[in-house]
Amino acid sequence: MKKKEIEYQIRKKKSFLSIGLDSDINKIPDFLKNNEDPLFEFNKAIIDSTNKFCVSYKINSAFYECLGSRGWKSMEKTINYLNKNYPEIFTIADAKRGDIGNTSKMYADAFLKNMNFDSITVNPYMGSDSVKPFLEVDNKFIILLALTSNKSSKEIQLKKISESTNENFVFSEIINLSKNWGDDSNTMYVVGGTKPEFFKRIRKQIPKHFLLIPGLGAQGGDLNKICENAMNDEIGIIVNSSRSIIYASSGNQFDKAAAEAAEKVQNLMQQILK
């Protein structure tokens, strides 16, 4: 998917919401567990009820891997269902991969070619040759971890680099380096919604790149603060919420409850987009 298409969908749907399919077999409604593939049935219902209110789904691969090959199949069925029925949706494999070149190529094949995700989250710690194989697949995005939403992100990401001219943080140095590995047509960055005080600094470095902002909802990020500091002229942000939408209810009407939760966020986004 191209950047222009994502921007078009954001304006059309008046939403820059991504819904995280962190679908946990222990948290989905009990009555679904009689199905042959409970995770897929859960995802299908959530997708059918919430897609009007979002522009993206983010599939967290850990939640599928912990069910083994059966879980991997649920992930494959979910991305196939999205690609077939909602091709306008920007799909994110939240897999945080990254390895030496020949191995990263295998991960790129797995997620971007075979499963045909539009994007994958990539850990930049191993440097450019570990990231470039992902950039070699056309019409896809890598979403590089920059400043993550968790508390401990400060331990390494917020250390300061001494050689850099401006005493950059480690994460800022990574942005500076990596913005030349690709460009804003194939690279986005993960910046935690729990760290709004860093957004302006980041926007100076990368005014045009999309930011994927997790941490809204269960993790405590504030939507207004995020938008004030992170948006650019083309919107330029996708804000993700997982648990507070998909687990809005554990009853029979879980999909309806998820839609209501998603619509609430979409309404706030619509206000902000005005």
Place this chain on the structure above:
Amino acid sequence: MKKKEIEYQIRKKKSFLSIGLDSDINKIPDFLKNNEDPLFEFNKAIIDSTNKFCVSYKINSAFYECLGSRGWKSMEKTINYLNKNYPEIFTIADAKRGDIGNTSKMYADAFLKNMNFDSITVNPYMGSDSVKPFLEVDNKFIILLALTSNKSSKEIQLKKISESTNENFVFSEIINLSKNWGDDSNTMYVVGGTKPEFFKRIRKQIPKHFLLIPGLGAQGGDLNKICENAMNDEIGIIVNSSRSIIYASSGNQFDKAAAEAAEKVQNLMQQILK
């Protein structure tokens, strides 16, 4: 598996070799491709023929994920085969995972609990709360990326941190922090065999931890240089080789050829251990 058991096996087998099962469907012998599960048949033959010469197998999850749920099943069958038939072998899930706490827990469940690997490689970029869920599984090791074997590792890992007292590299700072997350009974570090000039420095920081050293063989690491600089009194290193052993031949006798290649490395190791 406990550290003492690994050390015992190293002395018994006179080997500190790990064989990397980077098993590529496009590189395994053609005649295996008629099997229902070619990757597993390949792995099984390699394991049966080489296990005398090594103390560890490292399964690179990317090579299985690129075949989808079918590949994941091959990985499950391989680790089950190892656990059942060769319980003395130290098994490594080379998966390079790491995410916010609730997600890392899912990865820990997937690899350390459900598949029962002895260890998993973990990317430290997100900090302690992303690593600790892996440490909570008893009798397992995390193997943290410190200084990786690829060329671009220098771009981030060898930048210098300004606040640290000794102008530490980023990777040294990560070692300093993380050696207190666990200890040498549950933590190892990845240090590339292509970077022997850094081993002495690393040994000063962590004299007792095991180092997992990839990069021997196809990537060009030199065994003598590695051992001279990285070994400690308890040996303290596991050296991995993948492609130059498992693809020693693509003919009918591929398993024999792999055993010969492994034995050659084991012989060198035996010399060094004297």
